[in-house]
Amino acid sequence: MTATTSPPPTQDRIEPPPKRRRNTLARREAITGLIWVQAWFIGFVLFTAGPILAAVYLSFTDWKGIGAPKWIGLGNYVELITDDPLFWQSMKVTAIFALLYLPLSMLIGFGMAVLMNQRLRGISAFRTIYYLPSVLSGVAVAVLWGFVFHRDYGVLNWFLSLFGIDPVPWLQDPRWVIPAMVIMQLWGVGASVIIYLGGLQGIPTELYEVARIDGASWWSTLRSVTLPMMSPVIFFQLVLGVIATLQIFTQAYVLTGGGPDYGSFFYAINIYQRAFVELRLGYASALSVVLALIIVAITGIIFKTSKAWVYYAGEKGES
């Protein structure tokens, strides 16, 4: 490895090729590159750009999947805003879930990572235990949690009963189903613990030594060294978290099917219902376009505000 990193000395003395040959070489590389990048580009056109444009078109139509789509202009958008309580219900459910889950997952993820970023023995065992659930997902996890949340025989209510708390109807009461979803989803917080831990370990130790010599307390070190240095990672986790959270589907679909009484009727469940149960493909397309717009808008806002709170080392001096 080390021997090969320095270029062979003979190469220095090779005369530069005549200009025309260099051009054809560059052109050949460009053609090769354009061929190779098709491994992404064709997929982008067929499965992202094309479908997005088609979805925008379909969102202006009334279509049941047979015959020709009927153009109805903004009809679908007018309906979903003015005449579809389930649209607003799904917005509410998704927003409440996101507002509970995202701050909690970031706080717990970061907190756990800070705890684990000490010279403690057995850290790798903790890392394994916290990370493991986050690589599991999908139906089996939801089925498993369905029984954890069981009102009469579930382990969670058994645990609460030790403190004299009455059985909570986690999946039977529309007020409890969102907290239940949040708890289930927090089981997967380990991935962000690992990511934050990776970020914490990348902070130069000199910064901490300086803070220590200056007599900074643990808390003020956290606030003035750790948080600013970690802000790019936190920022990235926030963006990805928002994008993923607004699309949640499988967990709710398996656990409750959107119930009870539409209490876990997430936005994606609404799209699924309209498109694949009611076959209102035009209306469902309008819903999906609105979701894309919301996600792009929120991501845009986070990016805009990031200049104020995300610290990139090397951009300016120590601040």
Next chain:
Amino acid sequence: MAAVDRLPPGRGVRSRADRARATASYVVLVVGSIGFLVPFVWMITTSLKDDGQIYTFPVQWVPNPVKWENYARLFAQAPMWTYLRNTVILTVLGVIFSLIGSSIAAYAFARLRFPGRDVMFFVMLATIMIPSWATLIPTYIMFGKLGWLDTYLPILLPALFATPFNTFLLRQFFLSIPQELEDAAKVDGAGTLRCFLLIVVPMARSALLIVGLFAFLYYWNDFLGPLIYLSSDSKFPISLGIMNFAGQQVQDFALMMAAATVAIAPCVILFFIAQRWFIQGIVITGVKG
């Protein structure tokens, strides 16, 4: 660490505080990990209980007698072997396809100079924002028109093309491989494909392994694709199979937990075998991204 010895007075107080903090940290971490482990234990013990032990309150943690028969009953009542076989087919092909598509695109973005490369790379990263729900309906219609519903093609064909995360991760790895190796091979007359296959791919083994592992998890657990595209029970992967089975066996919790255990076990085993690469993978995309 030597600097610690030269710290100003007051160090004693601080280290006592440090020790207190370490103890408190341990308590939190231990309590937390018990909480994280309980759902697993709960799933496994429930899968080995008979009805009488499931419907007791307070909880009976150790099944007595241990009902291994629950697993035999599960495999007798649901076509679990078919589900498992289908899942393996989807997962193996999904992993291979992901590796091919993403590594080719990543090589183009990392090494080849062509017009529009940086714009395309940016566009690719920006598509992370596009929810899969926004493309789902037209894609479904397209595959329907092609007559591919109830086949694996709608799930596997998109896998052949590069996805943003995998491509990004592989590109970062490719960039860290010294260019001189390929230059030397090119002087010897090797083409782009040979450079890629004989130099870059072998050197990026660990990155490819990481991408493969995450693709494994994705295709093993994929639910939405099968839910939308597959309709015959004989083609269901385990995710859809369990969903179906759970719908029929609402009250048989032992069997449902046994089914969940069977579906989760391969992922857990893989995690323990390859934990190191799982950690590397998310740290690379999450921290350096």
